[in-house]
Amino acid sequence: MNKNISALYQIAQKETRKIIGLMSGTSLDGLDIALCEISGSGQNTAVKVAHFETIDYSEEIKIEIRKVFAKKEIDFQHLVLLNEWIGILHAEMINSFLKKRNILSDEVDLIASHGQTVLHAPKFLHQQEKFPNATLQIGDGDHIAVKTGIITLSDFRQKHIAAGGEGAPLAVYGDYFLFGKKGENRIMLNMGGIANFTFLPASSNAEETFVTDTGTGNTLIDFFTKQYYPEKSYDKDAEIAQQGTVNQLLLDNLKDNAFFSQEFPKTIGPELFSEAYVKAALAKSAIETISAPNLLATLTRFSAETIAEAIYYSVKDSAFKLENFKIYMSGGGTHNPLLVKWLKELLPCTFRKTDELGISGDAKEAVLFAILANETVAGEDFNFGSHKGIPSVTMGKISFPN
């Protein structure tokens, strides 16, 4: 037997697997690394996050990624070079993460690498009938496996598309396995660059579970913070937005997009929620100049209202009552006090943080990929039913170190 297959076979049989989950999201802030100890699989999954760190992207890395990020037209060679370079950079980040903690690579069973999303194009966005939903994450897994010496799973989203999904959100798999709790109605709300939520009703019935993106989370706030204040990468603690007032006309025009009337579940990215999107809404509102505080207040309100409305409309025609739901927040938006304050005003739910369930909100997406790798290597069949864009498939391609 090939020794890699034999190693994988042994990993699959272990009581507890040490899996590094990696996430580098749409905010381009850095690489989240979570070293998880995972036992069981499916609804019997138990996770302990032994170590977590976000290794910030340098300005150089951000500049190189932004050359292709969420753009329709790019220098194609640059994309090809980036695919290799990001794989190498991520491997180096993992090696330094392990070295800092005196952990040897052979103490780690698997790496689960999301890669860097450079373009997300569901059919709704590309509108070309003959082409399927599409998405691209780069930073090749082979580089990570070879440079770290650890078996690596990567490119998780393609199988989701092959099986009928949009390639996202994948959060539901981790949320259902880890946080689905009989007797408690939960909504797991992640506010990253893009926001999404998983609906986990108290029945704990997979058929009633669903997941969807809601629209922009922080992506527009970050972009325009940088435009007005090049030295800042985000509106820390909403310090700027809190000094402004919401421009109602601009807000109405921001909300006037077909994405918001699309059926659930749906996915989206910064390809739609871009500088051009806001400029078009400003033009439609006949606004020539707007102060940074007023624009950031309006953009923060835009995120809050679209998140709240997505949650409200997705349950409106059902027997579920939002009053009976606890919302567990995660992602960087949890640290934005204005966004959270408005969400609390807009929704009748109880608000909590995923940290209270034992997983830090900053680590949650990296942990998700470790769980997906655990399922692929050691999981048994699970079934989310036949609807709502949650195909019951294992995900991730396997790269061996040699």
Ligand SMILES: Nc1ncnc2c1ncn2[C@@H]1O[C@H](COP(=O)(O)OP(=O)(O)OP(=O)(O)O)[C@@H](O)[C@H]1O
């Ligand atoms: N103290 C804070 N005040 C306001 N906003 C904050 C604060 N801390 C983090 N954020 C926001 O959170 C963002 C990072 O969020 P996160 O790391 O969850 O995004 P991501 O994982 O890149 O995105 P996605 O989940 O869409 O892929 C920052 O860019 C910033 O907008």
Ligand SMILES: CC(=O)N[C@H]1[C@@H]2OC[C@@H](O2)[C@@H](O)[C@@H]1O[C@H](C)C(=O)O
């Ligand atoms: C294509 C892509 O990278 N999508 C991300 C992004 O960031 C948040 C939201 O948009 C979500 O749909 C997804 O990530 C998480 C991890 C998910 O798949 O659940």
